[in-house]
Amino acid sequence: MGKSRNVDALQAGLQLLVEQRIPKISNIFMLQSMMKCFGKDAPLSLKRKIEDRVLRELDHLTPLNAQNMFSALAAMNHCSILLLDASTNKIIESIHGFSFWQLIHVLKSCSILRYRNVALCSAIANYVTSHIYMWDTNQLVLLLSAFGGLRFRPVELMDILAEKVTSHPESLNLKYILGVLRVYSLLNHVPKCQNQEFLESLNGALNNYLTRISNVGLLKAVYSFCVLDYLPQPALSQLLQEDNLNELLKSDGLNKEQNEMMVHSVNVCLELDSPSFTKPATVFIKKPSSPLVSDLPEVQMALLKLLGDERMFQQNIQLPHDYNIDFEIKMDADRKKVLPVTEVDDPADAPDVQRVAVLCASPSAFCFGTRHPQGKLAMKMRHLKKLGYHVILVHYQEFKNLKKEEAIECLKGEIYSADAFPVSDVNLQDTI
Structure with a gap:
């Protein structure tokens, strides 16, 4: 419903009614449903009352309740460490009973709530790694993207995915190629044994999409490669065409600032990592920013x-x-x-x-x-x-x-x- 005096009055009345009935509700699932219904706009006082009521019922917390708790708290944008820690312990105990999408939702909820728990992330990563036969390449990419949102680096899982990509790069479409590049560059992870082969496989897979990729997607891909100390020649040559650079640097708002940062980084990598590479004269040169004065x-x-x-x-x-x-x-x-x-x-x-x-x-x-x-x-x-x-x-x-x-x-x-x-x-x- 749209905002109006009547709507505001109705919401206030419902809030009072709910607050009166919260102490009588013992079903965790019902409490979680209320959390999702009220959402992030609920008053902090109401969020805390629901939180306190759920805390009294933790002895009855089931694995499904634990997974739903992450989604409910994320919907309400309320980071209750006590509830999250209790739910984490329950999930770790019953990790084998969770589906792919349940694990994804837990990790994404952690990102929304800025809740980082090494034990939880490690348990999910270890479970997926030990049951790798259950997951296809695209599922692994989605899981790693969720881990990337938490800045968590599951080394063994990333090495396994790199092997899969190196062996079958054709299994990745453009969306997943960009996802792999983003996560591996963000987390600064390169496979120990086949780093060059991995990057070359990704480069070859990306080349198949150069006629269809957007300039923004192209810039993100080249930037990720450069972070990993690899220059993808065909993609780089296409990016540095004057028309493509002009389009990227004429965008507005935050996109322009982000594009400038990535183009600047690509330019620096060309100068320092591959000084023999001939750049076009039109390549963007970022103006020096104001010196940072750090107090340490x-x-x-x-x-x-x-x-x-x-x-x-x-x-x-x-x-x-x-x-x-x-x-x-x-x-x-x-x-x-x-x-x-x-x-x-x-x-x-x-x-x-x-x-x-x-x-x-x-x-x-x-x-x-x-x-x-x-x-x-x-x-x-x-x-x-x-x-x-x-x-x-x-x-x-x-x-x-x-x-x-x-x-x-x-x-x-x-x-x-x-x-x-x-x-x-x-x-x-x-x-x-």
Whole structure:
């Protein structure tokens, strides 16, 4: 019904009636139906009253109730950790009884509610992996897309899907090709044994759709490939045609900003990952954004204690290609001695100087539950390395929780380490 005084009065009357009857309702399914009916526009007071009533009936929670609880809370846009945790435990106990679409709905509801539970995601991923024969390729893509919405990286499942795609790329239509590219680039996942074959198979599958793909879809595909350090030549050549670029960069609103960001990243990848590639003169060059001024007192203090003088490092460095560094340190070639920044003005004139970039990343820059950097951060690390930096990646939230002595020792071990780690092998031991 449309908004009017009569409708508002009717809704208010129904709300009062429901609030009076809630204490007498013990059926969880009925309570969940009410949650879906009232939806996200329900007053917070009503949401909490329904939540409290359901909490009293948790002893009667069934697996089906548990699955419905995610959908009901998502419909009401009410993140009740107590209800979600109880429902999670029930789902994990009965994981073998859930269908494909029930699992999808649970994961999508988690995304809506911003509820991230490692145990739940791992249980679903392990169940699907152990029963891989039950799922076709398209179902796996949908599941991984749902995991991508939570920034959760199920390594074994992604490796299995990569094998399927490599063996039978023709099984994917354009929608699923774009879905695979998006998830693997977002989560920065490449199969250990057949990375090149996997990307070449996706490239070959995409080539079959180049006459039918939209320019936006083409840009998203090329951008995802570039994040994964792969240049899809036919798709890239089509993207860089002047008419296609002009159409992408003339769109309005948020789409224009997103398109500019992706085209800029593609351009940077061409310059740094494949400098021999000949670009058309019309390729879009993004204007440098305003320098980011980051306030990272814990890291700054640890560096000051470790290096002894604030002249031994610089903060908030803006680089070409619109990259920025939180802290920069200059060292001798063997990375045994830190040099005052005033002694080396231009690293290009000092080949024996090793530049060290300290990047502080928030938890949202990592895959959920790990220290594995997501695609954009991994691409930045790769490019900084090609610009001559040794990269130190700091998980800032965890760093802040360290004692001062522990923080200093962590930075000391990273700064004076003899061997730099390869970006493609980043894992739990790769970041502070």
